[in-house]
Amino acid sequence: MVLFKRKPVRYLPHPYIDDQECDVWVVSESNEVFTSYDAYLERMDFFKSKRFTCEVTGRSGLTFFDALRSEQAGSKEIDEAFPQALREPVLRRVQFSTTSRIDNLVEEVFNEFKNDFYPGELVTIILNDSSRLNGRVRDKAKFAEIRGPDGSVSRRAFSRYFVRIIDRPDEEALVDDQHIARDRKIFTKQMLRSFIKNAVTREGWIGAPWLVKPEIAERFRIDTNVPPQLQYSSKVAAKKAEKRNASMEQQDGMFGIWQPNKFPELKPAPKARKSQQHHSQEQIHPTARPYHAPYPDPGLLPRSWDLMQHPPPPPPEQYFPYLPGYSNPYLPPNGHYYPPPQPPPQPMPPKQQVVVEVPPPPPPPPIKYPIDDLDVEPVRDGTHRPALKFITEEQCSDRKQMENVIPGLKEENIGLLLETWNTLNVYCQVLKLDSFTFDDFVDAMLFSSADIDCEMFVEVHCAILKQLVKGENEDEGAIQISLPDLPDPDESEEESEEEESKLPTPTPEPEYPAKRTRSSLNKVKFAEPEPEPIEEDEVETVPHRAAEMFDEYGWIDRLRKRDFSKGGWELVMVGLLHQLAGRPRLTDVCVKILTHLAPLDAEPTIDTARTQYSTMDLNLRAEALQIICQLFLETKTVKDFLEDMSNTMTQYRKNKIEHQRARKEALAKLKELQIERRLLAPEPEKSPSPVPELEDAMDVDKTEEGDISIPDSEDEERLLTRSLRRGTDRAAERKRKREEEQERREKAAEAKQNKGSKEYQKVLKQIEKEREKVRAAEDAIIVIDGDLREADCPRTRVLGKDRFCNRYWWFERNAMPYGGLPDSSTADADYANGRLWVQGPDDMEREGFIEIPKQDQDAYYRRFQMTPAERKVMEEGPTRLNNAKQWGFYDTAEELDMLIGWLESRGVREVKLQKELSGQRDVIIKHMEKRAAYLVPREKSEEPPARMSTRTKAYFDDKTHRCLRWRNTTAIAELGHRHVDPPPKPRPRGKKNAVIEESKPASKALPVLNRQGKPVTRQEDDDAMIQEKVAD
Structure with a gap:
């Protein structure tokens, strides 16, 4: 906006024109309309005066038209130079900011954004060898700060960026804050200052917030509703309340006995009777004066403005002659009489006067988190959920995503x-x-x-x-x-024979009417019977x-x-x-x-x-x-198995309670033993003896008033002490006394230690024993927790949901070991699924949270300038799931960390999901890495492969098809054969067979192992019973 006297130029409103045929004059640059040519010339003279300032460049001494052209050119240059990706984040940061000086505001914004980058921005990648590559940010993920139990920062907050290299279109780089930079000419303080000045405005009162211009805010969907606490009316009400409270405190202080000392109010004395009368008249009639709307600023209006339409003048005052019988008539200077004024309203006594004050609106209560996830303010810094990976071709939109696709699989x-x-x-x-x-x-x-x-x-x-x-x-x-x-053909034939053998149903005789005539009888006699509806057998092919x-x-x-x-x-x-x-x-x-x-x-x-x-x-x-x-x-x-697992879990919980009770008792005993150990400990352990150097310093202060130093060691003693007569002899004497005192203390400590050494050593052994009990109980609790997790078979438990009701599944979370059965033929893989799966929302959740009715969409749009569906597109990125039949997954540690950082801890759903993922993070990452190592193509063995005959049967390498390595060793161990093989026929009983059986070596029965490789036990009472069963 063009400035005049450091304020924006106010354009004149359009006049009301009755006659549509009259001539008008228009200033196109300001869109002002004049019905008088003289007023138009006056306004043009005002615009052509060199008293205007360009707001963008700061140049002054320009005409209005030159300043307007300079501002438009500067705004265009700023729009072209300032990075497109930074415009919306910067404007959202500046909106409603209450920093008074624009220099301070620019400094704050620059420091906040200089090391932060946004998708779509051109950046420079710094490689490990200090070489640089140009790229464009494709994706961004923020990682929150992690603090330890003691409050120390175990991991600082940081960001990671997926950057597409410009010179290599098919390559991307994953970099952090330390390996990415922005061109210094693109983002400078001067450019940021120009952009902010061109895009925001502010009112003139102190503490007014910066506001983005309406047309720019509408383009970037920035909320323009000023919060109540930042509005001018709220500030004024707060000041009035503060003043009122201060005056009330002063008046009511000390029960009103001590009044505050004030200077008397001095008023000028009246000079004439006329002025006194006029003053009293104004006081008696405070509302009698007609109200005239003030004209605009005279500096902004032309001198011929009086030729245009003026407001009507006030009506003349009416005077009346002297009324007889009125004892105190009022006689103005012009000699006319008028009725006496009405007596002023009598004020109420102070005790009865009631002052009704409207209290200022209370500020909105603070939000108590967590709340519904979609009610949390969306983050508009360009970050979105890390990209999902898909296993179906119809979900992939890029060739790079096709590496995980399962051929032919439908969604x-x-x-x-x-x-x-x-x-x-x-x-x-x-x-x-x-x-x-x-x-x-x-x-x-x-x-x-x-x-x-x-x-x-x-x-x-x-x-x-x-x-x-x-x-x-x-x-x-x-x-x-x-x-x-199934339909039986024999039964169908019998049913058909029965239908044929049944007697035919006799045709019912026609009913004759009560009043019979010849014609009616003929109609009944020769009437054709109605054809019965033929049931068409639907012949299904x-x-x-x-x-x-x-x-x-x-x-x-x-x-x-x-x-x-x-x-x-x-x-x-x-x-x-x-x-x-x-x-x-x-x-x-x-x-x-x-x-x-x-x-x-x-x-x-x-x-x-x-x-x-x-x-x-x-x-x-x-x-x-x-x-x-x-x-x-x-x-x-299956029902019996689930019931058995339920009983097993009950027994596990009882065992866990016993171990917890034992741990608690051991900790209590350990605490008592620690106290006893401190009581029986030697003297140095109970309280350290005073430093000998400090005792010597105290002796020196007593014997020698002139010595002002305190020796810290034997080497420094000669340098620190003051050189007096016989100083060397006194130093030697002090050294001898110190050695004797030290020897005496050592002998006393040794004697005391010999006296209590046996009891002290006994306590130490008991402490170590109790510590071993605590460690054993904790280890047992950890093992039982794992057993409880694996025995929880009734249903697979979901990790949680995000803000858009996507479900997250880690299938190893319960009912199975993390790495599969330890005695499986493919146990070397050491993982089961190794992926974090994401399932889309079901229909009810999608209709209730995302595809809401039009009325709710409008209300949501007024709050956040977007609908829930638009927010889903913005925050989930290009890889979205629209229904429960769509699935995606994560299989790397970086993606899991980015997902945890993307989740919002202020939402009711995501705070639970974030907690679950953070608790399972190490286990999930471990088995993700195991899966990645298992899927790497195995190196060829150095030994030549054994020759196989493929003349009659095809040969498939198990390196290409890993599923061929799998063998059902469990069935062979428990049944003696695979499931596909027929069971062995029972041997006939006989003496010969008995001899043969005795001649065979007796094979020891193998115990049935559970998922940890341990013997299967149900509701065992203690560990001794388990070992006894294993031994048997």
């Missing part, structure tokens, strides 16, 4: 894979399966070959199927699940031949006999899915799978089922496996 089947893997690993003891990693599981689901079978894929299906139907030697092959009935694959040997009988080899388990899956198609909820999925397993163009044989299953799509495999996993969870075996 809606990610949850099925994770759910199935989690179920198999949680109940691996029930299923008698070795644990396996999620990466190996996905590899097994993708593996397809007609020549070789993947043992993991086959064993998983066979283990689950065996739990659905008992073996023929167990409970007579009882079915453990409820199955829908079955798109598969699953029913034709079973004759007399059904899938249940095959499952009872455990006939799984050579396509047997695939045929069982076909029969099971065919029968489950009778459930309405599973009909579509089962028909889709059966269409591939038993197509119409193939023979309904066992070979067809085996071939089709080996070529089935990953998505169909995931859906089929998820169906039988859900059936497995309905069995009584």
Whole structure:
């Protein structure tokens, strides 16, 4: 804005024009309209006077038009020079700032932003070898400060930036604050000052806040509602209240006895009777004077402004003649009479006078955190949630994100894979399966070959199927699940024969009307019977031949006999899915799978089922496996296992309480022993003896008044003491006395130590014993906590939700060991899943928090200048999850730290999630690193590989397909064979066989191990019983 006398020029309002045909004159630069040519010329003369100042450059002595052009050019130059990425953050920082001087404001903003960078900003990367590269900030993450229990800073706050290198478009750099810089010419104090002066304004009263100009605030969506505590009315009310309180304190001080000393108010004496009368008249009629609106500043108006329309003059005063009978008539100087004035209102006595004061509005109460996450003020510094990684192609928008994609996987089947893997690993003891990693599981689901079978894929299906139907030697092959009935063709034929054998229903005779006529009888007689509605049988075309694959040997009988080899388990899956198609909820999925397993163009044989299953799509495999996993969870075996785990957890909690009680008792005993140790300790330990040098100094002060120094050592004694007669002899005497005193004290301490050494040593041994008890109890508590975590099997526990209701899953959090079973065939991987998974919000949460009604959106927009959906786009970045079927993950320590720093501790959901992630951080990072090391391609062995014959069977390297390394050692150890293999036939009893059995070496029965590699125990009373059972 152009300045005149250091104030913005006020433009004249548009006049009211009645006649639309009259001539007007316009100043285009100020958009002012004049109906008088003289007023227009006056205004132009005012604008052409060189008394104006450019606000941007500070140049003065310009005409209004020159200053306006200079300001526009300067503003354009500032807009082009100032970095685009810094404009919004700087303006948000300046908005409502109460720093009085603009120099101080510029200094504060510059110091705050000089080491802070924002996405989209051009920066310079400083490499370790001091070389520099130009880049553009793509992403930014802030890490909060971490303090230790003692309050010390264990990690300072810092930021990390993903920077795209300009000269290398396909490369990015991850740098911190120490390896990134900004060009000095881009962000300077002078440029920042010019930008702030051009973008903000402030009112003239003291303490007024800086306000961003409305047009700029609207462009950047900056809130322009001034807080109540920064408004001028609030400041005035506060000052008035302060003055009123001060005066009340002065008047009421000392119960009103001592009045404050004040100087008398001095007023000039009246000079004439006329002035006195006029003064009294003004006092009697304070409201009789007409009100005239003040004109604008005369310096801003032309001299011919009087030619334009003026406000109407006040009406003339009316005077009246002398009224007879009025004893005190008022006679003005002009000789006219008018009625006497009304008597002034009598003031009320001080005790009855009531002063009604409107108190200032109270300030808004402080916000008590935590509150709902979306009610927290959004952070507008350019940071957003770290980018997610995806495993489906449809979620990836960049080629760089394709490295983690699982080929052919659909978005809606990610949850099925994770759910199935989690179920198999949680109940691996029930299923008698070795644990396996999620990466190996996905590899097994993708593996397809007609020549070789993947043992993991086959064993998983066979283990689950065996739990659905008992073996023929167990409970007579009882079915453990409820199955829908299949239509029996024999029953349908019998029903049709019964319908044919039934007598035909006689046709009812026609009803004749009561009043019969010939015509009516003819109508009834020759009326054609109404045709019965023919029920059209909807002939549904079955798109598969699953029913034709079973004759007399059904899938249940095959499952009872455990006939799984050579396509047997695939045929069982076909029969099971065919029968489950009778459930309405599973009909579509089962028909889709059966269409591939038993197509119409193939023979309904066992070979067809085996071939089709080996070529089935990953998505169909995931859906089929998820169906039988859900059936497995309905069995009584799972219910018994969960009940057993519940009892085990109860026993674990009791043991934990016992260990906690033992720890508490040991700590109490340890405290008593520490007190006893201090009492029995030798003299130096109880209280240190005075320093001998200080005692010598006290002796010197007593004997020699002239010696002013205190010796600190024997070497300094000769230099510090004053040289007097016989000074050397006195020094030697003091040294001899000190040695004698020291020897005496040593002898006394030795005698006392010999006297109490036995008791003291005994106490020390007891202290060490109690400390060992405390350590043992704490170690036992840690082990029990791990056992409780692994025994918590009923459901997988989510870590928490963020502000947009995305769920965060660390599947190793409960119900399974962190690194899988220690005796698994792939235990060297030492991880289970190794990824932090993020699931999108479900439909109810999305509609309740993000896609809110229009009225709520408008209210939210008025508060934060954005809707919840726009906030989600801004704060989540380009990698967003829109529904519960979408998943993403993090697999590096840097991403986890950035996520913890992005979470807001003032929100109710994110404060819990942040606490969980911070508590599990070390474990999560450890197994993320284990996964990264496991997935690195293994180096080729130096020894030449053994030659294998591949003439009859294809060979697959387990380095390419890691799932082929997996073996089901648990089933072999407990059952003696794999699940896919038929059970061994029982040997016939006989003497020969008994001799053979005795000749075999007796193998010691292997104990069943739990997930830590320890023997499985249920509700053991103490550790001694466990060791006894292991020994047996």
